[in-house]
Amino acid sequence: xxxIFALSLAAVLILPLPAAAQPTPWAHPGEEAIDPYAVDDAxxxxxxxxxxxxxxxLGGVQGVSRIIDDLVDRSVRDPRLEEIFKxxxxxxxxxxxxxxxCFILGGPCAYSGxxxxxxxKDLGITTAEFNALVENLQGAxxxxxxxxxxxxxxxxxxxxxxxxxxxx
Amino acid sequence: xxxxxxxxxxxxxxxxxxxxxxxxxxxxxxxxxxNAHATxxxxxxxxxxxxxxxxxxxxxxxxxxxxxxxxTGPTGARLGLGEGFTFRQDVLGAKxxxxxxAVYDQDxxxxxxxxxxxxxxxxxxxxxxxxxxxxxEGVDYYVAATKIxxxxxxxxxxxxxxxRANQGGLLGFxxxxxxxxxxxxxxxxxVLLTKRLLVGAEYRTKPDNLGFAREDDWFDLFAxxxxxxxxxxxxxxxxxxxxxxxxxxxxLYLSIxxxx
Numbered sequence: 001x002x003x004i005f006a007l008s009l010a011a012v013l014i015l016p017l018p019a020a021a022q023p024t025p026w027a028h029p030g031e032e033a034i035d036p037y038a039v040d041d042a043x044x045x046x047x048x049x050x051x052x053x054x055x056x057x058l059g060g061v062q063g064v065s066r067i068i069d070d071l072v073d074r075s076v077r078d079p080r081l082e083e084i085f086k087x088x089x090x091x092x093x094x095x096x097x098x099x100x101x102c103f104i105l106g107g108p109c110a111y112s113g114x115x116x117x118x119x120x121k122d123l124g125i126t127t128a129e130f131n132a133l134v135e136n137l138q139g140a141x142x143x144x145x146x147x148x149x150x151x152x153x154x155x156x157x158x159x160x161x162x163x164x165x166x167x168x
Numbered sequence: 169x170x171x172x173x174x175x176x177x178x179x180x181x182x183x184x185x186x187x188x189x190x191x192x193x194x195x196x197x198x199x200x201x202x203n204a205h206a207t208x209x210x211x212x213x214x215x216x217x218x219x220x221x222x223x224x225x226x227x228x229x230x231x232x233x234x235x236x237x238x239x240t241g242p243t244g245a246r247l248g249l250g251e252g253f254t255f256r257q258d259v260l261g262a263k264x265x266x267x268x269x270a271v272y273d274q275d276x277x278x279x280x281x282x283x284x285x286x287x288x289x290x291x292x293x294x295x296x297x298x299x300x301x302x303x304x305e306g307v308d309y310y311v312a313a314t315k316i317x318x319x320x321x322x323x324x325x326x327x328x329x330x331x332r333a334n335q336g337g338l339l340g341f342x343x344x345x346x347x348x349x350x351x352x353x354x355x356x357x358x359v360l361l362t363k364r365l366l367v368g369a370e371y372r373t374k375p376d377n378l379g380f381a382r383e384d385d386w387f388d389l390f391a392x393x394x395x396x397x398x399x400x401x402x403x404x405x406x407x408x409x410x411x412x413x414x415x416x417x418x419x420l421y422l423s424i425x426x427x428x
Binding site for chain 1: 227269271272273274275276317318319321360361362363
């Protein structure tokens with residue numbers, strides 16, 4: 001237990017609020033209510049890159065935003081992934097994914113999502129589904145004109161998350 | 169694509185000349201992946217062909233079978249074997265992934281490691297005995313370590329093989345000069361240029377057990393291209409050195425592989 005625990009406890013006392021009517025550190029307006037948790041950049045699951053070459057290759061904050069929107073769009077209509085994405089709060093998913101990738105690429109973003117294990121708990125995600133998402137991300141980066149080597153540098157940061165994401 | 173490698177000439181998943189630690193069918197949607205391959209190496213004085221199948225189970229176990237054909241063509245007459253004389257060898261392979269994940273473990277240096285064995289049986293015991301070979305059957309054992317450095321788009325493999333095989337077993341096992349197992353090294357290095365294209369080089373050291381002819385190391389420069397998820401084509405310039413007294417066997421290696 002870290003000192004953050006006290007913060008979580010305080011958050012619990014403030015609840016219940018109407019479903020994220022006001023922005024909180026863990027949820028924004030328009031997103032479904034979520035149990036409070038300690039917000040920490042470390043939840044992103046990878047340290048930020050020291051230089052911004054890959055961040056620039058993806059097109060900065062706006063480029064990352066477009067690529068993630070495309071990734072989510074592709075995944076929602078992907079028959080391999082629809083079971084996972086259908087019940088998902090897509091507004092929250094888009095926001096936290098954008099924050100996460102921007103943060104990992106060393107961009108001017110903080111990550112406010114949960115850690116990878118907590119975010120994927122009980123989703124029963126398989127290796128094939130993890131790989132399908134990676135393919136969709138590659139497709140979105142291809143369409144955005146991101147060079148292959150820059151894509152791989154981002155994927156190198158994301159690949160080790162498989163252990164926390166895949167459950168079976 | 170291609171991160172699982174292609175089919176080696178002995179049937180195991182890997183590069184063209186060396187088995188890698190990856191289990192074939194890796195990345196497939198199901199728990200079991202399979203593939204088939206056909207390979208031709210056209211050399212100045214011989215033609216080598218290989219065809220086979222491999223089955224990967226749960227990214228853990230790989231079973232493979234390859235039939236190799238070493239066609240001496242017109243050279244057979246000059247070797248005193250008769251024109252078109254052909255050696256055939258069946259290779260049954262088993263490979264077990266021990267630990268590590270070459271693709272996903274990008275946060276640590278440890279490679280994916282597998283152990284394997286290849287049971288080889290050659291159909292020409294008489295010729296093999298005549299050239300000083302001791303057996304027409306043999307078993308190779310190997311340890312393979314493979315790492316993909318995604319940050320650099322680079323793939324590295326090192327395999328150590330314990331073997332008595334002469335020219336991979338095509339000229340039998342053990343010989344008049346040496347009949348013991350020896351440890352040989354097989355290295356592969358490649359660069360992923362695109363999602364579909366891997367280019368690189370391989371080097372494979374070999375024993376030199378037979379007195380009648382010197383045996384050289386093998387070397388190749390390859391390009392593997394994934395047409396789609398189920399089909400890949402590998403082209404290489406292969407230098408197999410001297411084979412059965414015929415020098416400088418260098419030529420084009422072509423392989424096609426289909427996965428299911």
